Amino acid sequence: xxxxxxxxxxxxxxxxxxxxxxxxxxxxxxxxxxxxxxxxxxxxxxxxxxxxxxxxxxxxxxxxxxxxxxxxxxxxxxxxxxxxxxxxxxxxxxxxxxxxxxxxxxxxxxxxxxxxxxxxxxxxxxxxxxxxxxxxxxxxxxxxx
Amino acid sequence: xxxxxxxxxxxxxxxxxxxxxxxxxxxxxxxxxxxxxxxxxxxxxxxxxxxxxxxxxxxxxxxxxxxxxxxxxxxxxxxxxxxxxxxxxxxxxxxxxxxxxxxxxxxxxxxxxxxxxxxxxxxxxxxxxxxxxxxxxxxxxxxxxxxxxxxxxxxxxxxxxxxxxxxxxxxxxxxxxxxxxxxxxxxxxxxxxxxxxxxxxxxxxxxxxxxxxxxxxxxxxxxxxxxxxxxxxxxxxxxxxxxxxxxxxxxxxxxxxxxxxxxxxxxxxxxxxxxxxxxxxxxxxxxxxxxxxxxxxxxxxxxxxxxxxxxxxxxxxxxxxxxxxxxxxxxxxxxxxxxxxxxxxxxxxxxxxxxxxxxxxxxxxxxxxxxxxxxxxxxxxxxxxxx
Numbered sequence: 001x002x003x004x005x006x007x008x009x010x011x012x013x014x015x016x017x018x019x020x021x022x023x024x025x026x027x028x029x030x031x032x033x034x035x036x037x038x039x040x041x042x043x044x045x046x047x048x049x050x051x052x053x054x055x056x057x058x059x060x061x062x063x064x065x066x067x068x069x070x071x072x073x074x075x076x077x078x079x080x081x082x083x084x085x086x087x088x089x090x091x092x093x094x095x096x097x098x099x100x101x102x103x104x105x106x107x108x109x110x111x112x113x114x115x116x117x118x119x120x121x122x123x124x125x126x127x128x129x130x131x132x133x134x135x136x137x138x139x140x141x142x143x144x145x
Numbered sequence: 146x147x148x149x150x151x152x153x154x155x156x157x158x159x160x161x162x163x164x165x166x167x168x169x170x171x172x173x174x175x176x177x178x179x180x181x182x183x184x185x186x187x188x189x190x191x192x193x194x195x196x197x198x199x200x201x202x203x204x205x206x207x208x209x210x211x212x213x214x215x216x217x218x219x220x221x222x223x224x225x226x227x228x229x230x231x232x233x234x235x236x237x238x239x240x241x242x243x244x245x246x247x248x249x250x251x252x253x254x255x256x257x258x259x260x261x262x263x264x265x266x267x268x269x270x271x272x273x274x275x276x277x278x279x280x281x282x283x284x285x286x287x288x289x290x291x292x293x294x295x296x297x298x299x300x301x302x303x304x305x306x307x308x309x310x311x312x313x314x315x316x317x318x319x320x321x322x323x324x325x326x327x328x329x330x331x332x333x334x335x336x337x338x339x340x341x342x343x344x345x346x347x348x349x350x351x352x353x354x355x356x357x358x359x360x361x362x363x364x365x366x367x368x369x370x371x372x373x374x375x376x377x378x379x380x381x382x383x384x385x386x387x388x389x390x391x392x393x394x395x396x397x398x399x400x401x402x403x404x405x406x407x408x409x410x411x412x413x414x415x416x417x418x419x420x421x422x423x424x425x426x427x428x429x430x431x432x433x434x435x436x437x438x439x440x441x442x443x444x445x446x447x448x449x450x451x452x453x454x455x456x457x458x459x460x461x462x463x464x465x466x467x468x469x470x471x472x473x474x475x476x477x478x479x480x481x482x483x484x485x486x487x488x489x490x491x492x493x494x495x496x497x498x499x500x501x502x503x504x505x506x507x508x509x510x511x512x513x514x515x516x517x518x519x520x521x522x523x524x525x526x527x528x529x530x531x532x
Contacts (some may be wrong), residue, residue: 010360017355021292032299050313072317075417075457076225107228107319108327113456 045123050106053099054122055139063140064118068096074113079104095143101127102135116142148286151270153317153418173201174345178516180209186283191504191516198512203505211531217293223249223458223480224322226491230478231317236276237471240269242321247402248478249323259446261325267338267441268311268320269403269469274345275304277376281522284424285356287521288365293356300348306390307337323458325451338442340471342435349431357428366420369405370480370507370519373418379500380506384474385426386523390418396470408437420515423522459486473497473524497529 014032026046045051057063079101085095097119111121119139129135178191181443190211194202214233219227230241243265250257257265282297306314310331312320320327358360372382376388387394395412397405413429415422460482468477474496481490500523508516 013358013360017359020351020354021426032302046313047307048311048313048331070456072223076221076228105228106314107317108313109225109228109319112327120515 003012003061048125049125050108050121051124052101052106052122052127052137053104053110053119053139054124055097055119057141061141063096064095064116065140066116066118070113070115071110071119073109074109076107076109077103077105079139080110094140097139099137099139101137102132105110156292171197176224176513185527189501189527189530191520193513195513195514198514200511200513200516203508205501205504207531208305208527209531212528214532215491215493216349218488219255220487223460223488224456224464226488227321228319230493232528233493233532234471234473234476234497234526235316236526237271237272237473237476237507238316238318240469240471241316241476242318243269243403244320244467244469244476246323247469248465248480249458249460250482251467252463252482253323254460254463255324256452257325257403258449258452260329260448260450261452263441263445263487264326264330264450265403266319266405266408267438268303268308268326270437270441271304271307271338271341273472273490274431274434275308277303277431278304279428280351281356282384284521284524285362287517288362290356290359290362293352296355300345301511303341303344303371306453307334307341310334310337322451324454325449329448331400335442335445338438339362340438342442342508344433345431349428352428357424362424365423365515365518366522368417369420369515369524370421371417372503372507376503376506377418380503382470382474382503383499385423385430385451386474386500386503388413389415389422389426391415394475396468397473400468402413402467402469405502408440410434411435420522426523457486459484460488471496471527473526474500481511491531495529495532497523497525497527501525501530 006055055063055065067082067084069082072082081098082094083096083098084092087093106121108121111119127135173196176193176195178193180188181191182191190209192204192206193200194204197275212232212337214229217229220231227242227245230245231238233241249255278297278301280297282301285291285293285297285344292339294491308318309315312318312331314320334352371388374388374391377387377392381389382392391414393399393412393414396402397412398412410433413426413433415426460480462482462484464481466477466479468475472477475494477494478495479492479494480488484490504523506518507519511519
C-alpha cells in the first residue's frame with residue numbers, strides 16, 4: 001500500500017518536471033532550434049571553422065603554392081598528392097594539387113605545415129557525392145605558374 | 146501443452162546446453178541485443194541469456210568497429226597520431242589529445258607556459274561537462290523520457306559552438322600540441338565561458354526538476370545494477386562508474402597533471418554503487434567542473450600560450466607514460482620510441498573496456514529492462530572499447 005505522503009511527493013515532483021517543459025511554451029524565445037536546409041543562406045561560420053581544404057587564388061588566378069610538398073608529408077592519411085611540372089625556365093613548379101576529400105579527416109595539419117599560406121580550411125561542409133571520383137579534387141586552377 | 150524437447154531443439158554444443166527451468170517445460174533462451182539496438186549507443190552486441198524476463202548472463206561481443214588505431218599510430222609521426230585519438234572516445238577528444246601530448250612532453254622535456262596549462266584545464270573541463278550533458282540526455286531517452294535528450298543537447302550545443310570557434314571542429318578537435326595548443330584562444334573565449342557557466346548553473350537546476358527528483362527515474366535506478374566496491378576495483382573500473390561504488394580514484398586529484406593541483410574541487414563518491422549513484426556522481430561532477438572553470442577563468446594568465454613549436458618530434462629511445470582523467474575514467478598512453486620520428490609501439494588504456502566488463506556482474510539476476518538502464522549509466526563509447 002502506497003503511503004499518501006509518498007504519493008503526494010511523487011505527484012508534486014512530476015508536476016515540477018512538467019513545469020519546466022511548460023515554461024518553454026510560455027517563453028518561446030528560449031527555444032533554440034534552427035531549421036538547417038531552410039537557413040542555408042544565412043548560415044554563419046566561425047573564422048577557424050574546419051571545412052574542406054581550399055587553395056585561395058588571386059584575380060590573375062595565381063596561388064602561393066611552391067610545390068614544396070610539406071603538406072603532403074604532414075598529411076596523416078595521404079590525402080594530398082603534389083604533382084610537379086617544369087615551367088619555361090625549367091624551374092620545378094606545381095602541376096596539380098590533388099586533394100582526396102574522401103580520405104581527408106580535416107585535421108588541419110597540412111595548413112599548419114604550409115609556410116606560404118597557400119592552402120587554408122574552407123567553409124564547405126556538405127561533402128556528399130555519388131561516386132568516389134567526385135571527391136578527388138584538383139585545387140589549383142591552372143598548371144605551372 | 147506441448148513439452149519442448151530440449152535435446153531436439155538445441156543446436157548448441159554439449160557444454161552450452163540450456164536447461165529447463167520451469168515445470169511447464171519453459172527453457173532458458175538467448176537474445177541478441179545489438180549491434181543495431183538503439184540503446185547500445187553504437188555497434189555493440191550483447192548476447193543475453195534469459196529466463197523469461199530475468200537476465201541470467203550477459204556476454205558483450207566486441208570488435209564491430211575495430212580500426213587498429215594503435216597499429217596505425219606506428220606508421221604515423223607523433224604529431225600525426227594525436228588526431229587519431231580523437232576517434233577513440235569522441236566525446237573526450239580534447240582530453241585524449243592531451244594525454245598523447247603529455248607523453249611526448251615527458252619524452253622531450255618540453256614545458257608548457259602558464260596560459261597553455263590554463264587553456265588545457267579549462268578546455269578539458271568544458272569537454273567533461275559536454276560529455277556528461279550528452280550522457281544525461283541519452284540516459285533520459287533510454288528510460289523513455291524523450292524530451293531530456295533535447296534539453297541535454299540544447300545545453301551541450303553552447304559548448305560545442307564554443308569549441309567550433311576555438312579550434313574549428315565540434316567533435317574531432319585535434320587542438321592540443323606538445324608544448325601547448327594549436328592556436329591561442331580567441332578573444333571571445335573568456336566571456337563565452339563565463340556565460341556558459343551562468344547558463345549551466347540554471348540548466349542543472351532544471352535538470353534536477355526534470356529527472357533527478359522524478360519518482361519514476363528514482364524507482365528505476367535505485368538499487369538497480371549494484372556494483373560492490375571490491376568488484377569495481379577487481380574489474381579495473383574507473384571514472385564515475387568506480388566512484389559511484391565508493392572507489393576514491395581521480396587522477397586529477399591524486400596524481401595531478403597540468404595545473405589541477407591549483408584548483409579546489411571535490412571528488413563526489415557514491416555509497417551503494419547502483420544506477421542512481423552513477424547518475425548522481427555525474428551530475429555532481431558537472432558542478433565540480435563548473436567550480437574549476439570559475440576559478441580558472443578568474444585568473445586567466447597572459448601570453449605566451451605555447452612553448453617553441455616544432456613540426457616534428459624525434460623522441461629519444463625509451464618508454465613513456467601519461468595518464469589523464471577523461472569524462473569516462475582513466476585514460477593512459479604508453480609509448481615506446483626507438484629514437485625515431487615514429488613510435489615503435491603505442492598502447493592506449495581506455496576506460497570503457499574495463500567499465501563494460503563489469504556488466505555481467507551488475508545485470509545478472511535483474512530484469513531485461515534494467516539492462517538498458519545499466520548500460521546507459523555505464524556511459525560507454527563503443528569506438529573507445531574497440532579502438
